Amino acid sequence: MTHALIAAADRGHADVAATVEKAGLRGVAAVPINEMLFRAHLDELAALDDAGEGSLVITLTHGGEETSVLVSVGPGGVEIGKAARPAEIPPTVIVQGVCEAALALYGPPERVSSAGPEIRWPSPHTMVPRLVRGPAVPRLFHAVVQRVVHVLERSRPAHLTELAVRHGTDKWGFLHQYTQHYERHFGHLRDRPVRICEIGVGGYGDPRAGGGSLSMWKEFFPRGLVYGVDIADKRALDRPRITTVRADQSDPEALRSMAEEFGPFDIIIDDGSHMSPHVITSFRTLFPYLVEDGVYAVEDLHGSYWPQLFEGSEDDLNDPAYTVGFLKQMVDGLNHEEFLKKETRVARPTDRTIKGMHFYHNLAFIEKGRNEEGGPIASVLREAPEILGVEGLQ
Numbered sequence: 001m002t003h004a005l006i007a008a009a010d011r012g013h014a015d016v017a018a019t020v021e022k023a024g025l026r027g028v029a030a031v032p033i034n035e036m037l038f039r040a041h042l043d044e045l046a047a048l049d050d051a052g053e054g055s056l057v058i059t060l061t062h063g064g065e066e067t068s069v070l071v072s073v074g075p076g077g078v079e080i081g082k083a084a085r086p087a088e089i090p091p092t093v094i095v096q097g098v099c100e101a102a103l104a105l106y107g108p109p110e111r112v113s114s115a116g117p118e119i120r121w122p123s124p125h126t127m128v129p130r131l132v133r134g135p136a137v138p139r140l141f142h143a144v145v146q147r148v149v150h151v152l153e154r155s156r157p158a159h160l161t162e163l164a165v166r167h168g169t170d171k172w173g174f175l176h177q178y179t180q181h182y183e184r185h186f187g188h189l190r191d192r193p194v195r196i197c198e199i200g201v202g203g204y205g206d207p208r209a210g211g212g213s214l215s216m217w218k219e220f221f222p223r224g225l226v227y228g229v230d231i232a233d234k235r236a237l238d239r240p241r242i243t244t245v246r247a248d249q250s251d252p253e254a255l256r257s258m259a260e261e262f263g264p265f266d267i268i269i270d271d272g273s274h275m276s277p278h279v280i281t282s283f284r285t286l287f288p289y290l291v292e293d294g295v296y297a298v299e300d301l302h303g304s305y306w307p308q309l310f311e312g313s314e315d316d317l318n319d320p321a322y323t324v325g326f327l328k329q330m331v332d333g334l335n336h337e338e339f340l341k342k343e344t345r346v347a348r349p350t351d352r353t354i355k356g357m358h359f360y361h362n363l364a365f366i367e368k369g370r371n372e373e374g375g376p377i378a379s380v381l382r383e384a385p386e387i388l389g390v391e392g393l394q
């Protein structure tokens with residue numbers, strides 16, 4: 001249902017309404033409610049000291065019908081559904097049409113309703129005496145409402161570094177500072193319904209551990225579908241918009257079958273074993289499943305050099321059997337039309353399909369796209385150098 005709503009939201013209100021009518025309001029409502037709660041991070045509010053308690057009711061409506069869920073937040077955490085005990089202050093009610101909610105969550109930014117949701121605060125007979133005479137209104141009373149309203153207005157998109165820390169991936173911190181580069185290379189895709197595939201879910205053999213970067217991408221790309229590939233079974237981490245697949249990245253058949261089912265992808269990231277033969281096999285297998293203008297990222301390039309940890313080598317930095325040497329050959333491929341002698345290099349399948357490469361500390365980005373400009377001066381130098389008054393190469 002999530003995928004159907006994202007696709008419908010891309011097409012507009014009428015398609016979302018048709019999807020809701022087909023499945024029924026109750027059949028659809030859990031999807032946007034789940035998404036709102038994922039993005040609102042109410043658990044962070046629950047962890048605040050002395051913030052008290054707050055509760056709200058999210059009501060979704062469609063064609064005269066409505067469905068609601070009660071959300072209570074307090075020192076004990078976030079509770080969905082019936083509260084353990086009555087709230088000190090009655091819950092605030094946030095009312096939104098289910099189509100408007102789906103468009104705000106999954107549609108292009110211009111479809112987010114400027115009116116926002118309706119907020120029904122508790123009765124003034126309860127609130128005014130408290131506000132005038134006390135006891136003070138707990139901080140969470142406003143905070144929980146504000147977080148959900150922000151989500152429905154799609155305001156305040158977080159920086160990727162903030163999301164990395166929030167979701168517990170090492171893409172920013174003591175070990176790596178990758179998020180600044182990801183933000184630069186992926187920022188323009190943020191509001192698109194992208195498909196992103198990351199090799200390496202995290203947590204290694206523990207089936208319940210890891211998934212930090214998958215949740216980070218889910219939040220960074222509010223309309224994105226996120227696929228995680230790991231040699232270990234990570235299905236326990238599957239969530240709406242996050243699907244994990246068990247596959248060894250050194251096994252081309254397993255990767256191909258995953259990509260046939262879930263691709264093509266707008267973004268592929270290799271953060272798996274970091275062993276050069278695995279990285280190279282994955283690139284060769286999955287690059288064809290990247291869309292035109294898609295981006296392929298390879299993390300932790302240090303694996304290319306370290307014999308003790310990733311069977312790397314520093315002996316010949318241009319050796320294409322190792323990740324960095326392999327990528328360096330593609331740098332020459334960007335200029336494949338400029339070589340004068342046939343024997344200078346062997347043509348590679350990606351010469352014409354890689355249009356850009358960017359290298360940072362331990363991180364490379366490879367941009368897919370047409371690389372056929374013609375190389376007019378090289379062709380004159382090869383075929384008719386006398387036009388330029390120079391000699392041909394022997």
Ligand SMILES: C[S@@+](CC[C@H](N)C(=O)[O-])C[C@H]1O[C@@H](n2cnc3c(N)ncnc32)[C@H](O)[C@@H]1O
Pocket residue numbers: 168169170171198199200201202203204205210211212213214229230231232247248249250271272273278
């Ligand atoms: C560094 S962690 C990934 C961290 C995660 N991407 C993040 O940023 O939060 C590496 C993961 O790669 C997985 N892995 C190791 N070898 C693999 C292989 N051959 N194929 C697929 N996954 C592999 C491990 O199980 C581990 O969970």
